[in-house]
Amino acid sequence: MKRFMGALATYPARALAGWYGILVVSGTLLLLLPACRAADTSPMSFSDALFTATSAACVTGLVVRDVAEFSALGQGVILALIQLGGIGIMTVATLVVVQLTGRQTLRQLVLARESLGVGLHEDLGRVLVRVISVTVVFELIGAVVLAAYRVSDLSLPQAAWWGLFHSVSAFCNAGFALSPDNLAPWVDSALVNLTVIGLVVLGGLGFPVLVDLFSRRRSRPLRWRELHFHSQLVITASAALLLIGTLAILALEYSNAFAGQGLAQSTMTAFFHSASARTAGFSTLDIAGFSNATLFVLILLMWVGGGPGSAAGGIKVTTIAVLVLYGYGRMRGRQEIGLFHHRISTHSVATAAVVVIAGITLIVTSLVFMLMAEQSGIPHNGGADFLDITFETFSAFSTVGLSMGITPELGELGRFITVLTMYVGRIGPLIVFTLLSRRPHGPAIRHPEAEIQIG
Numbered sequence: 001m002k003r004f005m006g007a008l009a010t011y012p013a014r015a016l017a018g019w020y021g022i023l024v025v026s027g028t029l030l031l032l033l034p035a036c037r038a039a040d041t042s043p044m045s046f047s048d049a050l051f052t053a054t055s056a057a058c059v060t061g062l063v064v065r066d067v068a069e070f071s072a073l074g075q076g077v078i079l080a081l082i083q084l085g086g087i088g089i090m091t092v093a094t095l096v097v098v099q100l101t102g103r104q105t106l107r108q109l110v111l112a113r114e115s116l117g118v119g120l121h122e123d124l125g126r127v128l129v130r131v132i133s134v135t136v137v138f139e140l141i142g143a144v145v146l147a148a149y150r151v152s153d154l155s156l157p158q159a160a161w162w163g164l165f166h167s168v169s170a171f172c173n174a175g176f177a178l179s180p181d182n183l184a185p186w187v188d189s190a191l192v193n194l195t196v197i198g199l200v201v202l203g204g205l206g207f208p209v210l211v212d213l214f215s216r217r218r219s220r221p222l223r224w225r226e227l228h229f230h231s232q233l234v235i236t237a238s239a240a241l242l243l244i245g246t247l248a249i250l251a252l253e254y255s256n257a258f259a260g261q262g263l264a265q266s267t268m269t270a271f272f273h274s275a276s277a278r279t280a281g282f283s284t285l286d287i288a289g290f291s292n293a294t295l296f297v298l299i300l301l302m303w304v305g306g307g308p309g310s311a312a313g314g315i316k317v318t319t320i321a322v323l324v325l326y327g328y329g330r331m332r333g334r335q336e337i338g339l340f341h342h343r344i345s346t347h348s349v350a351t352a353a354v355v356v357i358a359g360i361t362l363i364v365t366s367l368v369f370m371l372m373a374e375q376s377g378i379p380h381n382g383g384a385d386f387l388d389i390t391f392e393t394f395s396a397f398s399t400v401g402l403s404m405g406i407t408p409e410l411g412e413l414g415r416f417i418t419v420l421t422m423y424v425g426r427i428g429p430l431i432v433f434t435l436l437s438r439r440p441h442g443p444a445i446r447h448p449e450a451e452i453q454i455g
Contacts, residue, residue: 017427020057020085024423027053027081036074047415054419056081058426059311061175061281061401062392064408064415068180072161078176079165085426086172086203086311087135131207134214135171142167142199149191170199173311175281175401187284188265193272200280201238204306209234229342230318234307236339237321238278245274245301252294257285277301279312281401287391288404295391295404302398303359313399313425315359322352359397366421367393373413392418397425 030036031049044065051064056078067075147163154162162178169176177183186192202210212231224232250258250270258266269284276282277298290298305314326349329337337344370389388406395402396418410418 020423020427023057023081023084024050024054027057027077030077031070031074033073036071036077038069038071038074041069047412051415051419052078053081054422055401056174056176057085058313058399058422059085059172059174059279060313060396060399060422060425061169062396062403062407062418062422063176064410066180067176067178075161075165075178079168082172082174082176083168086168086174087131130211134207134210138199138202139164139167139171142170142195145195146192149189166196167199170196170280170282171203171311173200173203173278173280173306173313173399175276177282182283184284184286187269190268193268193284196280196282197272197275200275200278200282201242204275204278204280204310204312205234205238206307206310206312208309209307229340230308232340233318233321237317238307241278241301241304241317242271242274245277245297246271248297249273249294252291252297256291257289257294273298274301277400277402279305279314279398279400281395283402286405287402292387295387298402299391299394302394302400302402303363305398313397315355319352319355322348323356326352362424363393363397366397366417366424369417370414370421373411373417393421396421399425 028046028049031053032044032046037044048065051062054060055062059082067078070078143160143164145163146166147159150162151159165176165178166183168174175182179185183192183196205213208228209231212228227235246267247270250266253270254266258269261269272282272284278301287295287298303314304320305316306312308316308318322344325337325339325344337349367390370393371386374389375386388404391402391404392406394400399422407418
């Protein structure tokens with residue numbers, strides 16, 4: 001045990017993986033308690049509790065049991081898992097250590113860098129306080145707005161809980177909802193839609209961007225050129241993906257799933273699902289009712305995800321942005337690529353390429369095992385749909401939570417594979433980051449350069 005704990009302390013990625021594992025195990029044991037189950041509901045199996053705890057801790061949103069089937073205590077456990085998973089359990093633990101000891105070690109700085117994306121030169125205590133403050137402020141604002149909307153048809157405590165639960169779930173990009181139909185009952189409510197979208201987008205930008213946006217300005221208005229280049233790139237790429245996704249979904253579903261809604265309502269619904277697919281997991285319509293083309297668009301949006309250092313999953317918008325800029329620059333014959341008067345390093349391009357390769361490898365591996373577990377021996381025309389499993393796998397790996405309705409129907413093996421996929425999808429980028437951050441080793445030998453044909 002001593003050797004194991006020493007390894008966790010020495011390697012930050014292992015520490016983060018270990019802490020998330022502890023969070024999942026703790027949540028599973030708590031959700032198995034009879035007090036966490038609502039009255040007149042069937043007993044909670046181990047796989048039910050494990051799946052729910054993993055989905056909440058990894059801020060995914062896939063469910064095998066509706067949140068309504070849990071008691072107030074059970075829903076509180078789920079909300080706590082979402083909050084700790086969204087902010088990052090190591091962020092909270094590091095903040096506690098810093099505040100109690102008044103010291104910050106290099107190990108703590110590296111942990112914060114991996115979980116928050118901040119530089120080693122920044123004061124850790126101040127950065128973490130800003131992160132917690134920004135999170136609490138936005139979640140409280142969202143909770144008040146949503147509670148005020150429901151106070152007319154619910155009691156004040158019920159409305160407050162409804163607002164708080166969905167606000168935390170939205171900002172942490174979790175996608176859990178108290179209604180069995182998710183947010184479908186409020187598909188025509190502009191207030192609910194825009195509030196949830198706002199929280200989802202802010203939570204998906206990443207804490208470094210939020211700290212940059214809201215913590216360094218006091219009395220003067222925000223100026224674009226004063227933002228860090230990372231913030232500029234994340235905001236630009238996120239806005240572009242949000243716009244592209246909205247237009248694509250609107251065009252594909254205007255005469256299909258959005259029939260009868262009208263242009264304004266259809267635009268809002270398309271905007272909602274474009275934002276939600278970037279790892280939030282909320283839905284105001286039945287996803288299974290979308291066309292195959294729209295589902296493929298959602299898969300692509302899920303795969304990309306949100307910003308680094310956020311509660312969002314996926315390979316991250318900066319990864320795609322760097323590769324797109326690199327490809328565009330090479331096609332134009334440029335030796336260097338850049339944006340907003342900044343040059344992007346070749347190390348960043350190589351890192352982005354490795355992240356994409358690692359992400360594809362993990363998703364394909366998970367998809368193969370899911371197909372073996374759920375559709376082995378079933379012919380293509382036997383009723384099982386390949387797209388259902390593919391959509392579910394991308395949703396789990398990217399910690400999104402959107403589903404075509406097959407999650408509760410998964411077998412025990414399929415559930416276990418999905419649990420592993422959610423867990424790996426949550427900590428995978430951190431492990432890749434650690435591997436890429438190792439110092440180069442070996443003799444400084446330069447081999448002859450070889451030219452090969454590509455494409």
